[in-house]
Amino acid sequence: MCKVIANLISLLTVLVFVIAAVIIAIIFAPKDVPPPYLANVKPAALVEKFVCKSTGFEKKIEDILTKMSEDYKEKNVIVFGETGVGKSSLINMIMNANVAQVSDRAVGVTFEYQKYSFLNLNIYDTIGLGEPDGGTVNKKKAISELLKLMTKLKKSSGINLIILVMKKGRINDILKSNYKLIVEIMTDFKVPVVLVVTHAKDEKVRNKWIQNNQQYFRANNLIFVAETTVCGTPIHGLSDEMQCYFKNCLLESRFDVLRLIQDKSLKQPYRIPELNFLKLICAMFNFVLDYFGFPIPLWTELSDFLQEHGFDPLEAIRRVNAMFH
Numbered sequence: 001m002c003k004v005i006a007n008l009i010s011l012l013t014v015l016v017f018v019i020a021a022v023i024i025a026i027i028f029a030p031k032d033v034p035p036p037y038l039a040n041v042k043p044a045a046l047v048e049k050f051v052c053k054s055t056g057f058e059k060k061i062e063d064i065l066t067k068m069s070e071d072y073k074e075k076n077v078i079v080f081g082e083t084g085v086g087k088s089s090l091i092n093m094i095m096n097a098n099v100a101q102v103s104d105r106a107v108g109v110t111f112e113y114q115k116y117s118f119l120n121l122n123i124y125d126t127i128g129l130g131e132p133d134g135g136t137v138n139k140k141k142a143i144s145e146l147l148k149l150m151t152k153l154k155k156s157s158g159i160n161l162i163i164l165v166m167k168k169g170r171i172n173d174i175l176k177s178n179y180k181l182i183v184e185i186m187t188d189f190k191v192p193v194v195l196v197v198t199h200a201k202d203e204k205v206r207n208k209w210i211q212n213n214q215q216y217f218r219a220n221n222l223i224f225v226a227e228t229t230v231c232g233t234p235i236h237g238l239s240d241e242m243q244c245y246f247k248n249c250l251l252e253s254r255f256d257v258l259r260l261i262q263d264k265s266l267k268q269p270y271r272i273p274e275l276n277f278l279k280l281i282c283a284m285f286n287f288v289l290d291y292f293g294f295p296i297p298l299w300t301e302l303s304d305f306l307q308e309h310g311f312d313p314l315e316a317i318r319r320v321n322a323m324f325h
């Protein structure tokens, strides 16, 4: 009997040892070790996916667009500025569509003024003054387009806002001449002007450059009701973080421009006075000829223009002669 009990105890002891050995083996068993070349690769599920956080401008844009669409009064906005500064790109940004032709060609691409309609806005893409020593064809074209634009604006319900576009950089004579032409000569300081600065993607703090340079604009008699920089065209091939930065910057720029159009436009548009129209055309014509530095033979264009505006041919020629002497 005692022998049986002793055998049972030793059997139990062995069993306990075996169970303990199995448990220890399980606990200390080597885990799956990845081969060295995969040592730093995280399993797909653990790679953090970059999320571009919204800065809330989608909603703000939506709100302002709703406000604009409820405003039944149309607004005429002229986008003006030197050739190639980004006028057409700005219009595409405002409308969030590629409607205006954009190009990085060395010569201007917008050869005729164009009117684009968006909600309650009529936006005029124009040809501003470029380099004074640019090609003669372009000069002629620029002048005749300006004449056409003036006629169109005279017939329109009036002008509510001017957006003057410049590339971030020095205040130069071309900018000053474009300002003088559109603000002083064509609209007699009667229309508010917003400055939009393009090529400002590198700004760490938006609008810092404008703040730092405001005094120089004022010193050059370039007076604006508001200024803003825009981020312009998106760049491809950047890191996720940079893409996200530009996406948000673009949204913020679009919101800023829409808000300025909404807030700064004249409630009652400025109408080009019928009575002084010819005087105004003469002033504009003489200014542009002077800008280009030599008397371009544009007699025909101008006398045709006057005839279109009701002058008989002899009277038109007499007036053109008077303009040059």
Ligand SMILES: Nc1nc2c(ncn2[C@@H]2O[C@H](COP(=O)(O)OP(=O)(O)OP(=O)(O)O)[C@@H](O)[C@H]2O)c(=O)[nH]1
Pocket: 082, 083, 084, 085, 086, 087, 088, 089, 090, 101, 102, 103, 104, 105, 107, 108, 109, 110, 111, 127, 128, 198, 199, 200, 201, 230, 231, 232, 233
């Ligand atoms: N980096 C950068 N490029 C821009 C910006 N805005 C426009 N561009 C580029 O500048 C070039 C000219 O832009 P446009 O919009 O055609 O300029 P524009 O003033 O309409 O030119 P014209 O019609 O020829 O007078 C294009 O290659 C645009 O992609 C900007 O803010 N930053």
Ligand SMILES: [Mg+2]
Pocket: 087, 088, 089, 101, 102, 109, 110, 125
């Ligand atoms: Mg253009």
